[in-house]
Amino acid sequence: MTSQDPIALVRHLMALEPPLLEILEMLELAAVADGLKPVAAITLTSHGAPPQSQLFGILAAARLTTIVGHMWSGNDEFAGCSDWYANAAKAHRSDEPILFVSQPCHADLVTGATRLDSGLSVSEEAALLGYPACCVATQRDRSRLFHRLNAVMIERAVGGDLARCQRFVRSGVALTPQDKEERRRLNEALCQMPAPYTSINMCDACAAEPDSPAHHLSQSYKKLAQQVGLGN
Ligand SMILES: [Zn+2]
DSSP: OOTTOHHHHHHHHHTOSSOOSOHHHHHHHHHHHHTSOSEEEEEOTTSOHHHHHHHHHHHHHTTOEEEEEOOOOBTTTTTTSOHHHHHHHHHHHTTSOEEEEEOGGGHHHHHHHHHOSSOBOHHHHHHHHTOOHHHHHHHHHHHHHHHHHHHHHHHHHHTTOHHHHHHHHHHTOOOOOSSHHHHHHHHHHTOOOBOTTSOOBOOHHHHHOTTSHHHHHHHHHHHHHHHHTSOO
16 A cells, blocks of 8 residues: 555455444545644544454554554533543543544644643634634534533432442433433434534534535545545
C-alpha cells in the first residue's frame, strides 16, 4: 500500500474478514488518509479482539498514527450536573476504549486532547474532527441537556441513593420521562440530523440551509466515498 492512499486503505479495510468496520467508519479513515479530517475516533468495544491486530496493521501500512485512549470530554459537558453524576459518567466513558487515527503530524494534538482533565473547547473539538464549530456547539448543547435530564431521572428513580445512582449511570439503562415536557426536552437532547456521508449531527441552521458548512462537507465526503468505492 502506498503511503496515505485512501483508495488502497479502503480496499484493505473492506477485505477484513470478518468485516470489522461500518461503512461510515471506513469513510472516516479514508477522510483522515485524504487529509479531509484531522482525527477519526472509532469505538473499539464493538469489535472483537483478534481482528483488531489486522486493523492496526493496515493503518500502520497506510502510515497513519493510532492511539488507543478514552474519548475526550467537552469543557462544559457536565455543567449543571451534580458531581456524583459527572464522576460516574466519566468512569463509564473510561470503560470504552477509543481508537484515534490521525496523520502523524496530528498525533500530539490527539494525545493532548485525551489527557486534558478540563476538557476541550468547542473550537478545539471542531478543529480535531474537521467539523463545523456551529454543529459541534449544538451537539454539545444537546449532550449537556441529556446529562442534566438523565441525572434528574436517575435520582428520581432511585431516591438519591448514591451507589445505586452511580450503578445506573454505568449501566446506561434508559429511563422514562415523567411528563410531556420532560419527554419533549429528552427528544430535543437526542435529536439526530446527520449530514449524509459524515458523522456530523447538524445544527438547525446547517440542516435548514443547503449552502451551509455541514452540507458542503457532506458533499466533499460524498465525492471521497465515490472515489474510494464506498458510495454512489
Ligand atoms: Zn452547523
